[in-house]
Each structure stands twice: as structure tokens, then as C-alpha cells.
Amino acid sequence: MATIKKSIDVNAELTEEQLNMLKKAEEMSPSFDEDNPPLTKSELKQFKRISDVIEEERKSTRKQNVTLRLSPSAVNKAKSLGKGYTSILAKIIEKALDNPDITELLMNK
DSSP states (O other), X not given: OOXXXXXXXXXXXXXXXXXXXXXXXXXXXXXXBTTBOOOOHHHHHTOXXXXXXXXXXXXXXXXXXXXXXXXXXXXXXXXXXOTTHHHHHHHHHHHHHHOHHHXXXXXXX
16 A cells, blocks of 8 residues: 655635535434444533643643751762752652651651
8 A cells, every 4th residue: 555645735715625524524414323323412521622632731740849947068079970960869758758768767767
């Protein structure tokens, strides 16, 4: 099977034929069958705009700024890791928080 490539100029004016096709499609009523049944109102309510879904994902994965106090020796050790040390600190904290043994140990001190 051959591959057919087409490029579409989205800024180009629609041709008369394309406009007629769109008008016909607009006038057509939907045809439902067993593979394509009509959706109920509750099913239609479940649809979400993709832009809203993407924004929700961005918010849930967006990093937050926090302020925390570190001892001078901890700061010096972190800075000795070089550029990107704050990202490394974030990973260390995340790993520690994910480890129940470490969090329990530190909470009981």
C-alpha cells in the first residue's frame, strides 16, 4: 500500500466544493447503529474539554516553591553538588518522604 502525503494550508480560503461539502454535512442528521449508539445525557456530561484536562495535569505536576531552613553545613554540602543542587535536594526530600522508615525515624526524634 502506498503512502499518500498531503499538506494543508490552514490559511487558504476554502474552495466552493469544500464549502458545499461542509453545508451538506451540516444538514445531515446523525445515523446511529449498534456500534454507534446515541449517547445519554449522563454520558454526554462525562465529556471534558481536552484543554481542561491538560490544565488539570499541569496543575497536578507543577512544582511549588517552598522555603525551608537548612544548617550551614547542609547548605555547603548541597552547593558542593554543583549546578542543579536544588533539584537534587528536592529528589532527596521526595525519596525520604516516600520511605516510611525514614519518616518514622525522623518524626520520633
